[in-house]
Amino acid sequence: xxxxxxLSDKLLATKLLxxxxxxxxxxxxIGCSAKPEQWLNKxxxxxxxxxxxEVFLIPEAPQAxxxxxQAVRNAERYIEVEYFSWNADASGMTLWNELLAAAKRGVxxxxxxxxxxIFDEKWLVDIDRHPNLSxxxxxxxxxxxxxxxxxxxxxxxxxxxxxxxxxxxxxNVDGQLMVLGGRNIGDDYFGFSPDANFFDLDVLVKGEVxxxxxxxxxxxxxxxxxxxxxxxxxxxxxxxxxxxAAAYQQNIANNQMIVESIERKLELLPDPKYIExxxxxxxxxxxxxSDSQSYLRxxxxxxxxxxxxxxxxxxxxxxxxxxxxxxxxxFSALVERDVDVTVLTNSVASNDSPFAAAYYQTYRLALLDLxxxxxxxxxxxxxxxxxxxxxxxxxxxxxxxxxxxSFIGSSNFDPRSDMxxxxxxxxxESDEFARDLKMYLQAGNxxxxxxxxxxxxxxxxxxxNEIKLMEPRMKSNQRLTNGFYRMLKxxxxx
Numbered sequence: 001x002x003x004x005x006x007l008s009d010k011l012l013a014t015k016l017l018x019x020x021x022x023x024x025x026x027x028x029x030i031g032c033s034a035k036p037e038q039w040l041n042k043x044x045x046x047x048x049x050x051x052x053x054e055v056f057l058i059p060e061a062p063q064a065x066x067x068x069x070q071a072v073r074n075a076e077r078y079i080e081v082e083y084f085s086w087n088a089d090a091s092g093m094t095l096w097n098e099l100l101a102a103a104k105r106g107v108x109x110x111x112x113x114x115x116x117x118i119f120d121e122k123w124l125v126d127i128d129r130h131p132n133l134s135x136x137x138x139x140x141x142x143x144x145x146x147x148x149x150x151x152x153x154x155x156x157x158x159x160x161x162x163x164x165x166x167x168x169x170x171x172n173v174d175g176q177l178m179v180l181g182g183r184n185i186g187d188d189y190f191g192f193s194p195d196a197n198f199f200d201l202d203v204l205v206k207g208e209v210x211x212x213x214x215x216x217x218x219x220x221x222x223x224x225x226x227x228x229x230x231x232x233x234x235x236x237x238x239x240x241x242x243x244x245a246a247a248y249q250q251n252i253a254n255n256q257m258i259v260e261s262i263e264r265k266l267e268l269l270p271d272p273k274y275i276e277x278x279x280x281x282x283x284x285x286x287x288x289x290s291d292s293q294s295y296l297r298x299x300x301x302x303x304x305x306x307x308x309x310x311x312x313x314x315x316x317x318x319x320x321x322x323x324x325x326x327x328x329x330x331f332s333a334l335v336e337r338d339v340d341v342t343v344l345t346n347s348v349a350s351n352d353s354p355f356a357a358a359y360y361q362t363y364r365l366a367l368l369d370l371x372x373x374x375x376x377x378x379x380x381x382x383x384x385x386x387x388x389x390x391x392x393x394x395x396x397x398x399x400x401x402x403x404x405x406s407f408i409g410s411s412n413f414d415p416r417s418d419m420x421x422x423x424x425x426x427x428x429e430s431d432e433f434a435r436d437l438k439m440y441l442q443a444g445n446x447x448x449x450x451x452x453x454x455x456x457x458x459x460x461x462x463x464x465n466e467i468k469l470m471e472p473r474m475k476s477n478q479r480l481t482n483g484f485y486r487m488l489k490x491x492x493x494x
Contacts, residue, residue, distance in 0.1 A: 047303060048281055048427065053207025054274035055428055057436050060385035061191035064183060064202045065091055066265040067272075071173040072098045078108040080217050082170040084410075085117050087186030089193075090255035093248050094262060095185060096127065100244070103132035112217075112226055114166040115140040118233075119147070123244035125235035128228070136226040138166035138422075139289075144233060164289050166225075167421035169410045170213055178205040178213060180426050181408055182319075182397040189395075191386030192258050196352070198395035199383065199448070201440060203408050204272050205279070205426065212281040216424065225289060261387050277430035282409065284422045294326075294418040296411055296425065301330070303427070310339050310401035317344040317396045317441050318413035320356040322491055323363040327413065335370045342373040344441055345394060345413075347450060348482070349473035350379035352393040356414065357478075358485035361471075364452055365459075374452040378463065379473050381448035396441055397425075403434050415493065 058064045072079060072095075079102060086092050103109045115137040118124070128135045141162060143154035155162050171179035181202030187193040189200055220226060252259055280303070285295040304310070314334060321343065334341050351357035364374050377394035399407045409425020411417040428434075442449070450461040450472050461468040471478075 046299070047306065048299070049212065051207055051209035051212075051279045051281075053205060053209045053277065053279040055206075055277050055279065055426075055430070055433055056204040056272035056274045057433070057440055058181075058202045058204065059440070061189065061197065061200065061383065062261070062265045062385055062387060063269065064179075064181075064200075065095070065190040065262060066269045067202075067204060068095060068171055068179060069098050069262070069266060070269060071171075071177050071179070072102050075102050075107045075173045077174050079110070079174075080170065080172040080214065081109070081111045082113075082166070082168050082217060082220075083184055084114045084165065084167045084169065085184040085186065086113050087184075087188075088121070088247070088251070089187045090251060090258040091187045091190050091192055091262070092185050093251045094259065096244070097248050100127050100130065100133060103130050107132060109133040110217075110221060111135045112138055112166065112220060114138045115232070116165055119151075120144045120233060122233065122235055122240040123247045125230050125233050126240055126242065126244040128230055129237075135229040136221065137229055137232055138220075138226050139164055140227050140232045163420060164292075165421050166220075167410050167417065168424045170217060170424065172210060172213060172217070175210050175214060176206065178210045179203070180205060180213075180424075182395050182410060187258070191383065192261070192388060194388045194390055196391040196393060197383070197386055197388065198352075198393045199377065199381065200395040201398065201408065201437075203426070203428075204274070206274060207279060209279040209281055209426075212283075213424070216281075216283050219286060220422075223286060225286065258387060275430055275433045275436070277428045277433055280427035280429070282407075282425045282427055284424065286422075288420075288422060292419050296409075296423045297326075297418050300407065300425075300427075304401070304405075307405075309405055310334070311337075312402050313340045313342075313400075314402075315342045315344065315400040315438060315442065316413065317398045319346055319393070319395045319397065320351070320353060320412045320414045321345045321360045321363055321367075322356060322414035323359065323366070324415050324418070324491075326418070328366070331367070331370055331372060335372070340373075341370075342375065342442075343367060344375050344396070344449065345377070347376035347379065347473070348471050348478060349475070350377045350391075350393055354478075354481065355485050355490065358482035359491040361482055362486070368452065368454055368459075375442070375449040376452055376461070376472075378448055378450055381445070398437060398441065400434050400438055400441075403438070404431050405429055406434050406437050408437075415491070 058067060099109050109132060118137060124135055127133055141151055141154050143150040169181060179202050183189040183200045183202050188197050191197050282296060282299055288295055348357045348361055367374055379392050381392050382389050397409055397411060406428040407425055411423035411425060417423050447464060450463045453460050461472050
């Protein structure tokens with residue numbers, strides 16, 4: 001697995017990083033295959049506990065940030081937070097400041113962030129110095145300075161360990177309110193980026209099910225997989241004291257209009273309309289760090305088989321569709337049972353990972369041949385609630401089975417989420433919530449997707465009254481670059 005591919009989880013920086021590393025570190029393009037999946041054990045086959053709870057699908061990207069901030073301001077005892085990436089932009093710095101303010105009034109704040117995109121940010125240690133705010137980094141790199149060049153070398157020397165990343169997204173306040181979904185923390189996840197924004201989803205959750213996620217967080221917090229930020233990033237109180245305040249104030253000064261918009265969203269934030277449902281927590285195992293096995297996917301499949309769903313329909317939403325033998329077997333079995341399967345995913349133009357787009361480009365033919373309906377996100381889709389309607393990426397990670405069972409989580413439909421990254425999710429059993437989720441993903445946005453079809457030997461894309469015979473909005477140079485990416489034979493590493 002290469003460092004480049006890890007970055008293909010897929011932030012905007014991937015494209016620029018690839019150009020740099022292809023020139024400076026071509027050896028990193030050589031991947032290593034995942035371990036064979038010939039295993040079954042009690043842990044992977046254990047059934048999740050059912051909880052009665054309440055769930056609410058956040059309808060707008062800016063509201064997803066506002067609900068988090070509101071929860072932090074209402075916190076009384078503790079806050080637990082866990083993310084893959086956390087940008088130091090207006091949204092990211094605002095949320096850090098809110099967490100620091102909560103810590104100053106006595107709330108215990110614990111944060112875990114994956115180290116892939118953390119380098120030498122002294123201000124992280126600066127806020128970690130507060131006795132009520134603790135930050136830990138997952139699977140930290142040794143290289144912290146000189147950017148990606150030294151980090152690439154670090155990865156080459158410690159590939160087996162550094163290949164594994166934390167992809168879980170979790171936000172818990174007082175054990176009373178939890179946010180789960182696919183969003184990381186940054187302007188591009190909350191509709192505030194002028195360059196590109198992700199169409200993503202989050203849910204608010206209430207009930208005893210939160211205790212299961214607290215246990216998962218606590219196990220990670222005390223494990224050897226995470227390290228206190230102050231033990232990783234060198235810090236001098238004499239030189240770096242106040243570095244967070246300085247970074248925060250500069251960011252706010254440069255993004256005053258976004259900050260004002262965030263506050264307006266908070267002032268107008270509606271009360272959530274929760275839906276009562278049966279909730280089933282789903283997790284990977286910490287063993288995944290050492291054995292590279294697909295605990296979360298196997299648990300979901302086992303639970304589905306025991307309960308005999310889906311029987312009629314499956315709607316699968318994923319940003320990245322990477323072909324694997326296991327996924328092919330699953331789709332074939334569903335089609336053989338006459339299950340109507342619909343896939344919602346990125347188009348080549350809207351995919352923020354050039355690697356994933358290149359391999360998906362050839363996979364959709366196999367999907368269509370099976371009779372699977374394929375809908376691709378239009379990179380120019382409009383989202384009226386976003387502060388900026390710019391280039392768009394599809395990032396929703398969910399599925400709906402038989403209009404009753406829904407899954408919201410952090411995992412993509414790719415080998416990396418299956419075998420390498422730590423992931424989590426939530427199964428929701430509720431007809432009403434399934435309707436809301438389907439409306440959010442699909443029915444409420446008919447203008448946001450191209451349906452892919454076949455006309456003889458050619459692909460066609462249709463959307464309302466438009467028909468395209470070529471890849472919609474794909475740049476001409478992508479034909480060449482996508483062919484090059486496929487020549488690398490790295491699809492099992494994505």
